Amino acid sequence: MTTPFKNSEVARFITDRVDALAHRKTQSEIAAEAGFANANFVSILKSGKSKLPLDRVPSLAKALEVDPAYLLRIALEQAVGATAGKAITEIFGSPVTANERAWLEELRDASGNSDPRMTARGRTTLRGIFGK
Numbered sequence: 001m002t003t004p005f006k007n008s009e010v011a012r013f014i015t016d017r018v019d020a021l022a023h024r025k026t027q028s029e030i031a032a033e034a035g036f037a038n039a040n041f042v043s044i045l046k047s048g049k050s051k052l053p054l055d056r057v058p059s060l061a062k063a064l065e066v067d068p069a070y071l072l073r074i075a076l077e078q079a080v081g082a083t084a085g086k087a088i089t090e091i092f093g094s095p096v097t098a099n100e101r102a103w104l105e106e107l108r109d110a111s112g113n114s115d116p117r118m119t120a121r122g123r124t125t126l127r128g129i130f131g132k
Contacts, residue, residue, distance in 0.1 A: 006048030009074045015046045017064040033063035051078050069095035 005011055018027055028039040034056060036042065044050045052060065052075045061068035072095045077085035089095075096104070107116075116122070 003048040005051055005078060008048060008078050010052050010071075010078045011046055011048040013071070013074060014042065014052070014060075014064065017066060018042060018046065021065065030060075030063045034060040051075075054079055067097040067099065069097045069100075 018030060021030065025033075027042050031039045031042045034042075036056070038044075041050075045052055052071075054072070054075060057072045057075050058068050061071045064071070073089075076088060079085075080088065
């Protein structure tokens with residue numbers, strides 16, 4: 001069987017999360033929590049043999065203990081391709097994770113809900129927080 005999605009961000013992310021959770025749950029337990037009929041489907045996703053079905057994003061995100069918005073964002077590109085994924089997010093907006101919402105709420109609070117413009121100084125300061 002071929003592995004057309006072997007180098008996809010989804011395959012790498014699922015692999016990393018399964019490894020991170022290995023001390024608490026097995027891959028079969030993750031598959032069962034996600035509602036996969038075949039316990040081997042997580043292996044199929046990790047190897048890149050199949051795309052992550054978009055309707056499984058919420059349950060797999062819960063099983064992997066990650067924010068579903070982030071998993072949807074990377075699964076969308078895998079499902080429809082980079083160009084179509086970009087078009088969809090341009091039309092409907094990018095899914096926002098709980099952590100991103102917290103940053104946005106803090107920005108709103110710190111600015112007094114003034115809708116501040118992104119300035120060069122602000123961008124530099126923000127990137128500095130993340131070492132960029």
